[in-house]
Amino acid sequence: MQTQGPTIGMLTLYQAADASPTFASLCHVAAHHVSEIMYGMVGNISEAMALCQEGCAYGCQHATLKSYLRQLPKETLPDLEGICPQDPQHLFSLKQWNCTHGVGHGLAHYFADVPQALSACKRFSLPWERRRCTQGVFMEHAIELTRAQNPPSEPGYHLALCATVKTQQRRDCYLHFITLVYWATGGSVPAMLEECEKVAWADRAGCYWGIGR
Numbered sequence: 626m627q628t629q630g631p632t633i634g635m636l637t638l639y640q641a642a643d644a645s646p647t648f649a650s651l652c653h654v655a656a657h658h659v660s661e662i663m664y665g666m667v668g669n670i671s672e673a674m675a676l677c678q679e680g681c682a683y684g685c686q687h688a689t690l691k692s693y694l695r696q697l698p699k700e701t702l703p704d705l706e707g708i709c710p711q712d713p714q715h716l717f718s719l720k721q722w723n724c725t726h727g728v729g730h731g732l733a734h735y736f737a738d739v740p741q742a743l744s745a746c747k748r749f750s751l752p753w754e755r756r757r758c759t760q761g762v763f764m765e766h767a768i769e770l771t772r773a774q775n776p777p778s779e780p781g782y783h784l785a786l787c788a789t790v791k792t793q794q795r796r797d798c799y800l801h802f803i804t805l806v807y808w809a810t811g812g813s814v815p816a817m818l819e820e821c822e823k824v825a826w827a828d829r830a831g832c833y834w835g836i837g838r
Contacts, residue, residue, distance in 0.1 A: 631663040635676045635685065642680045649680065656684025664692040670708070683723035687730055691765065694731025702735060705748045705758075716751070725754045729761020739766055739786060743794065759794050763801040771808050780806040780820050787828070796831030799824060803835035 626634030638659050642649040660677065663685075667673045670693045677685035690708070697703075709724035732742040739762060746758035770783070783805035787798035803817055810816040814836070821832035 626659060626662055626666070631666045631673075631676060634659065635663055635678075639678050639680045652681040653684040656681035657688040660685040660688035661692050664689050679719065683719070683727075686720075686723050687727040687761070690724065690727030691730040691734060694728065695734035697735060699735075702745065705745070706750065709749075709754070711751075717753070721754070722757055725749055725757040726761040729758040729763075730765040731761075732758070733762045733765035733769070739763075740790075742766075743790065756793075756797065760797050760801070763798050767801045767805055770805055780810055780816050781823065783809060784820055784824070784832075787824075792827075795825075795828040796834075799828055799832040800835040800838065803832050804838075 638652070638656060642652050660673075663676060664670075664673045667676070670689070673689045673693070674686065677683075677689060694702075705728055708728060709721060711721065712718060715721070729742070729746060732745050733739070736742045736745065742762040743759050746755050746762065749755045749758055784799065784802055787795050787802055790798050799821075803821065806817050806820050807813065817836050821829055821836065824832045
């Protein structure tokens with residue numbers, strides 16, 4: 626990336642994934658990091674997205690969209706469906722699935738406020754697009770919290786937000802936020818199980834799903 630530019634850099638990433646099944650199954654995080662560097666070099670969302678391939682579980686698309694939305698000035702949020710235009714022939718494509726999810730990651734940074742970011746996800750017209758967007762918001766918020774050096778020691782603190790979101794969003798909230806309990810307790814699976822038992826029965830499946838994930 627540094628010596629031969631973003632095009633060769635991204636191509637090399639995907640070639641490495643093609644050559645090693647082990648790396649291919651683990652390269653999503655690497656793709657995030659490399660793609661953020663790539664977007665910083667390219668500086669154009671269309672050109673950057675064109676360099677993304679389907680490998681590494683679409684990590685490039687997620688990181689590129691996050692980087693793009695994160696650097697936008699406030700009050701300049703673009704048309705989200707313009708960023709992820711629907712293909713009438715392939716409404717449920719993996720490309721669309723991951724584009725809307727990546728937008729959610731970016732909205733978490735654009736607003737720095739979970740409720741506002743979740744509200745912005747409503748701009749997608751299809752219910753599953755809105756859900757993928759909200760999943761991206763929850764995931765990115767959880768990732769950002771784990772970068773704090775001194776997490777609150779009370780495990781339940783990290784799940785409190787989930788009780789405040791809309792009913793249809795709670796399962797996905799618990800899915801991603803239960804990992805914060807694991808982080809805050811130094812890797813305690815029993816602590817996660819204990820907190821899931823405190824969750825309302827209707828939302829508990831997402832909490833246990835998060836432990837398995």
